[in-house]
Amino acid sequence: MQEIKICVIGLGYVGLPLARLFSTKYKTVGFDMNQKRCEALMGGHDATLEVSDELLQDAIDNHGFRCTSNLEEVKDCNFYVVAVPTPVDSDNRPDLRPLWGASETVGKVIGKGDIVVYESTVYPGVTEEECLPVVERVSGLKFNEDFFAGYSPERINPGDKEHTVEKIKKVTSGSTPEIADIVDGVYNSVLINGTHKAPSMKVAEASKIIENSQRDVNIAFMNELAKIFNAMGIDTNDVIEAASTKWNFIKLKPGLVGGHCISVDPYYLIQKAQVYGVLPRIMSSARRLNDGMGAYVANQTIKCMNKKGVMVKDAKILILGITFKENCPDLRNSKIVDIYTTLEEYTSNISVYDPWADSAVVKHEYGIDVTNTLPAEKFDAVILGVAHKQFLELDVRSLVRDGGVIYDVKGLLPRAIVDGRL
Numbered sequence: 001m002q003e004i005k006i007c008v009i010g011l012g013y014v015g016l017p018l019a020r021l022f023s024t025k026y027k028t029v030g031f032d033m034n035q036k037r038c039e040a041l042m043g044g045h046d047a048t049l050e051v052s053d054e055l056l057q058d059a060i061d062n063h064g065f066r067c068t069s070n071l072e073e074v075k076d077c078n079f080y081v082v083a084v085p086t087p088v089d090s091d092n093r094p095d096l097r098p099l100w101g102a103s104e105t106v107g108k109v110i111g112k113g114d115i116v117v118y119e120s121t122v123y124p125g126v127t128e129e130e131c132l133p134v135v136e137r138v139s140g141l142k143f144n145e146d147f148f149a150g151y152s153p154e155r156i157n158p159g160d161k162e163h164t165v166e167k168i169k170k171v172t173s174g175s176t177p178e179i180a181d182i183v184d185g186v187y188n189s190v191l192i193n194g195t196h197k198a199p200s201m202k203v204a205e206a207s208k209i210i211e212n213s214q215r216d217v218n219i220a221f222m223n224e225l226a227k228i229f230n231a232m233g234i235d236t237n238d239v240i241e242a243a244s245t246k247w248n249f250i251k252l253k254p255g256l257v258g259g260h261c262i263s264v265d266p267y268y269l270i271q272k273a274q275v276y277g278v279l280p281r282i283m284s285s286a287r288r289l290n291d292g293m294g295a296y297v298a299n300q301t302i303k304c305m306n307k308k309g310v311m312v313k314d315a316k317i318l319i320l321g322i323t324f325k326e327n328c329p330d331l332r333n334s335k336i337v338d339i340y341t342t343l344e345e346y347t348s349n350i351s352v353y354d355p356w357a358d359s360a361v362v363k364h365e366y367g368i369d370v371t372n373t374l375p376a377e378k379f380d381a382v383i384l385g386v387a388h389k390q391f392l393e394l395d396v397r398s399l400v401r402d403g404g405v406i407y408d409v410k411g412l413l414p415r416a417i418v419d420g421r422l
Contacts, residue, residue, distance in 0.1 A: 004186060007031055007077035007109075009102050011041065011067060013260075013330065014119060014154040015083035017050050017165040021190050022081075023065035029074050030067040031105070038067040047358070049329055050158065075109045079186065080116040082106065082131075083154060085260065092267045092287075094123070096130055103131045107138025110147050115174075117150040117183055121265045123209060123272035124202040127151050128175075149175040150183035151201040153208030158259070159328025169193040173204035212265040213283055218252050219262070220286035223293055226254035226422045230300065236422065237411050254422040256297070256335035256385070256409060257290040258324030263333045294338025297422070301339075301383055301407040302346065304419040310380050310405055316349045318379040318399060321386025322357050322370055329356045336385045337366050351375050355390050374399075381405040387412055 004026050008019035011032040019030040032038055040047060044057045059065035068074065084098040099120055106116050116135060118127050132143045141147050152172045157163050170187050172195045174180030184197045198204040226236045236254060244251040257263050266283050273280045305312050324334040336352075343350055352362075352370045359370045374394075378401040384391060387410045397417050400406055406413065408421035 002078065002113075003027075004079050005029075005077045006079045006081065006186075007074040008081045008083060009105055010082065010084035010098075010120075011037060012083070012085065013048050013050055013158050014156045015081075016041065016046060016048070017156060018081065018083060018119070018154075019067075020051050020055060020059045020065060021165050022186075023059045023063040025190050026079075026186075028063075028065055029077060030065070031069070031071070031074050032067065033069055035069040038069050041067040047329070048158070050156070071105065071109055075111075077109070078111065078114045080106050080110060080114065081119060082116065083119040086120045086122055086264070086268070087260075088264055088267045094268050094271055096122075096126070099126070099131055100134055103134035104138050107135040110135060110139050110141065112141065112146045113148075115148045115150060115179060115182065117152055119152055119154040121153060121208050121212070121261065121268065122205055123268040124206040125272070126268075127201050127205060144175050148179040149201070150179060151204045152183065152187060153204060153211075155208075155211075158330045159325055166190065167192050170195045171198050171204050171207050172196070173198040173201045175201065209265050209269045212261045213269055216257060216262045216266050216290060217282055217286040218250070219255065219257055220289045222252050222254040223289055223422075227296065230420075230422075235415070253411065254293075256293050256324075258333045258335045259330065260332045263290065263335075291335075293422075294335040295342045297383070297385075297407065297409055298339045298342035300420050301343070301381055301405065304405045304407060305381055308403060308405055308419065310403065312346045314349060315347045315380040316377070317343055317347060317351070318375065318382045319350065319352045320354075320382065320384045320391050320394075320396075321388055322352050322354045322362060322368070323386055323388075326387040327356065327389055329358060331357060331361060331365060334366075337368065339383060339385060340366075340368060351379070354386070354388070356388055379404060381407065383407045383409065384413060385409050 006022045006026050006028045008015045009031045011030045019028055022028045044053050046056055082102045084102045087095045089095045132149055136143050150173055152170055155168045172184040172187050174183045184195050188195045229236045243249050266287055270280050270283050302312050322334055322336045324330055353374055354370055355372050357370050362368050362370045382399050405419045408418045411421050
């Protein structure tokens with residue numbers, strides 16, 4: 001193949017870090033339909049905080065990396081990487097519209113001999129059955145004759161500064177053995193820990209979706225245990241610590257399952273399994289259980305308030321954190337929102353403090369007012385929902401009025417000061 005020129009389509013949590021990394025070795029352009037996003041990135045700042053300002057500016061200044069919303073600027077590329085979201089709709093059915101749209105974009109610019117690689121998480125078969133026919137239709141080119149494809153599932157962990165994109169071992173695949181070698185070579189050339197070349201694109205697709213489904217099922221088991229032990233008056237964390245002394249016990253903790261991966265991806269495999277006549281009972285049950293944990297935390301908090309004689313109606317409640325995970329501004333599918341909406345049935349005096357969240361985005365996405373500064377008042381109840389580093393330094397007890405309640409979702413606060421925790 002001629003000199004590799006890469007275009008990454010979709011500059012979010014997955015696409016931007018990957019594009020920045022590719023730019024260290026190849027001529028790379030990032031494409032996103034959001035012009036303001038492209039302008040901000042070319043100004044040297046990534047609002048998702050996945051790429052530091054220093055690294056981003058270095059890519060722009062020293063490696064020629066650029067971001068654009070103009071398709072004309074990516075027509076000279078020959079290796080297209082699609083990294084767009086794969087959400088579900090209100091009924092938890094896969095929503096492939098972002099993928100279809102990105103495939104149309106590829107179809108408008110792809111040329112003979114070019115390769116398109118998909119990174120978006122999907123059920124097995126989506127790349128060949130849903131995406132590539134769109135590329136064929138728009139481009140007028142024939143798949144595996146005029147252009148080729150690959151699939152390399154993303155493994156970005158938002159907010160994780162240890163397992164950054166260059167350190168992640170990537171699964172790769174291609175639509176022919178020769179293309180699989182090219183795709184694998186491109187990724188391998190920028191990754192410290194290399195790649196694993198899967199025998200087919202469907203195998204690669206399946207490998208990604210079971211990574212997140214496995215975690216979903218395991219966390220659901222721990223959440224179910226937390227419900228059981230809470231009902232028995234036993235501290236779940238104590239049970240886990242005791243059990244983890246056995247050499248083959250897998251130490252996990254209960255918690256809220258939000259974000260774009262674990263709380264969404266299993267639905268793709270659940271839906272596809274049913275098409276083949278298989279009812280995925282364990283995965284479906286895990287999803288239902290994990291989706292209900294926000295409401296469970298709210299109700300447990302109310303139970304603690306009732307036990308201490310704290311009036312729930314019109315109570316002043318503070319929630320610490322609204323992002324889906326610690327030290328990260330990512331708000332996608334945050335289950336803290338479920339805590340808020342459940343409590344809202346009893347009181348409108350709910351404050352949310354999160355130094356990492358963009359208050360305008362929270363308001364737009366969820367209709368919730370968030371403050372980035374700690375309220376000076378005292379509350380009837382405080383819920384530690386996210387383990388931001390700022391919260392670990394807080395004197396949470398000082399935020400609660402005498403006789404008030406502290407509920408610790410993350411199990412991080414001293415046991416002597418909390419009234420309840422998962």
